[in-house]
Amino acid sequence: MISCAFALIFLTTPDNIYDKSPLETPNKFKPWKQVPHLNRLVLLSGGYKKSFYGAYKIGDNERFPRIQVGDDIFTTADQKTDSPTKLRAYCSPTLSSTEIVKILSRNLDPNSKFYYPKLNGHELSSEKCLKAIKKEWDGTENKYASQKQIITQSSTCSNSDIIGLAFQGEISVIGGYTRYAPSNNQELPLVTFENTLELENLVSERQLYAAWEKNGSQMVLVWYYGQLHLFKRSGDDKLWWPVTDLNNLEKNGATILSFLRNRLRLSQELDKQIGRYPWIQAFTDLLKSAPNPNQADKRGEVYRLMAEVSHVALKVPEKVPISYLSTSMGFTSISKNIMDNSF
Structure with a gap:
């Protein structure tokens, strides 16, 4: 069958690694965030028994993985969008989605750990926050006693600083918002939040990729501290909670792919194109065997279909403003647009 990753x-x-306004002196009456825009590539595949999620660090001038002659992989067309996030499918009549991913990732850097890029002339708020935490932690007696000292968030640290430091492995977050941060070693400084944690204060608008809204529930797919994660809120709950696993990223492939393909139907045109020829799905397994002159015509049909796939561009999701994360469900024009494109 034809498989896709x-x-x-x-x-x-x-010059756009950080939003400009949070680099200015923070206003104590308004939550601030310094969340870097890290260049990333994520590969996804889903299957009956096995799915895949892989995140890779890429350079400023890099693009989607290139395929080589002989790979037997066909790509969908480029999307026409000014969004910083773009989506592409790689399909093959002879390879499984797992084999496609293996080829695509052969020259990629798997080091996708979150970090704060340095900026000349600026001390980042996360640096000030870490200094304050370490100063309080170093002054604590019996740091390694069974009853741990808990550091409460101070005015030096924004919500995004604390979550970012947890992703860097500098601290451990405890309390009611542990689901927003990875589980770290309990020997690290233990920090709890003084403020209410709101998703709009942890990500920038550029990092919001797509949203879904239906039957009293909302979901958003965001670039969250260097990784793709899904968040959801339901009913009257104003807080967004992670759906994907922050600690076991490899588990998230099928969940994210289902969101893109089933809830948003971004690959609907691709699926229709492949579904036009149901006999091809059964025939493609024969392509792996030795060529048979009697099958030449059908082989030609398969590769004509794959050529057509190369002209299909995946759907671009509805643009999501940062205000969507804080407004009530269903009460804005953007909510209506998102609901119209949710399935």
Whole structure:
């Protein structure tokens, strides 16, 4: 059968690593965030028994993985969008989605750990926050006693600083918002939040990729501290909670892919194109065996279909403003647009 893997790429320019306003002196009356826009490529595949999620660090001028002659892989067309995130499918009549991913990732850098890029002339708020935490932690007696000292968030640290430091492995987050951060070693400084944690104060608008809204529930797919994650809120709950696993990223492939393909139907045109020829799905297994002159015509049909796939561009999701994360469900024009494109 014809199998496909999917790639999402997030690219930013060196002068746009951070939003400009949070680099100014933070206003104590308004939550601030310094969340870097890290260039990333994510590969996804889903299957009956096995799915795949892989995140890769990429350079400023890099693009989607290139395929070589002989790979027997066909790509969908480029999307026409000014979004920093773009989506592409890689399909093959002879390879499984797992084999496609293996080929695509052969020259990629798997080091996708979150970090704060340095900026000349700026001390980042996360650096100030870490200094304050370490100063309090170092002054604590019996740090390694069974009853751990808990550090409460101070005015030096924004919500995004604390979550970012947890992703860097500098601290451990405890309390009611542990689901927003990875589980770290309990020997690290233990920090709890003083403020209410709101998703709109942890990500930028550029990092919001797609949203879904239906039957009293909302979901958003965001670039969250260097990785793709799904968040959801339901009913009257104003807080967004992670759906994907922050600690076991490899488990998230099928969940994210289902969101893109089934809830948003971004690959609907691709699926229709492949579904036009149901006999091809049964025939493609024969392509792996030795050529048979009697099968030449059908082989030609298969590769004509794959050529048609190369002209299909995946659907671009509805643009999501940062205000969507804080407004009530269903009460804005953007909610209506998102609901119209949710399935």
